[in-house]
């Protein structure tokens with residue numbers, strides 16, 4: 001495998017990596033592209049490291065998200081305020 | 094991608110919903126989304142109190158518009174109402190900030206599904222929250238909003254797009270730049286090796 005080919009595959013992988021990792025329904029990779037990213041990650045340490053770093057970043061951010069869940073009290077407050085507003089509007093419970 | 098909803102509250106021309114049906118639809122489709130609405134509102138307003146006000150107003154509008162909801166993507170529908178409500182509230186209270194608000198306008202999916210290589214050989218030193226938050230705050234506001242909605246709060250690309258009123262492609266490009274900056278910032282500070 002020539003290094004030119006490898007570099008081209010690195011660029012291609014970089015372009016598709018976020019979609020590959022996210023698997024978002026809005027932006028699916030074709031099965032072909034997916035396999036190509038997979039194959040490249042197996043053979044290229046540089047891209048594999050990059051991919052692992054993005055996964056690590058995501059999991060840190062996602063962990064942060066689980067600490068930021070709104071409290072049950074906040075949810076109850078907005079529900080109660082909604083009930084009051086609708087009662088005032090319709091005069092019904 | 095998911096359908097788009099304009100989230101406008103229009104006078105209903107279809108047969109009006111009974112109060113009981115409206116309450117039932119609201120409890121089924123809207124109430125489960127209140128926590129995520131609070132998260133997104135918090136990201137948009139930057140304050141927990143403002144977020145509650147915004148979500149309250151959003152819920153009132155959603156309740157009134159319940160008969161226009163097609164039952165398909167409640168979260169996307171609600172995020173559109175939230176964005177429109179937020180722009181209106183903001184125009185009324187802080188006309189100077191309307192530009193900023195619009196500039197923020199973009200949401201996230203789960204990275205989680207794909208684990209091609211278990212990073213047993215841990216690339217990732219545990220990231221300290223403090224350093225992580227510093228890196229987030231160093232981002233430009235538009236990039237930050239997308240990263241927080243998608244990576245922190247778990248919105249899909251389409252949901253983030255609804256919340257911010259921007260195209261999905263813009264969500265993707267901002268997300269990619271935000272992640273790249275985060276990765277570099279965290280590497281430079283030794284949090285990601």
Ligand SMILES: [Zn+2]
Nearest residue numbers: 009010044047
């Ligand atoms: Zn490569």
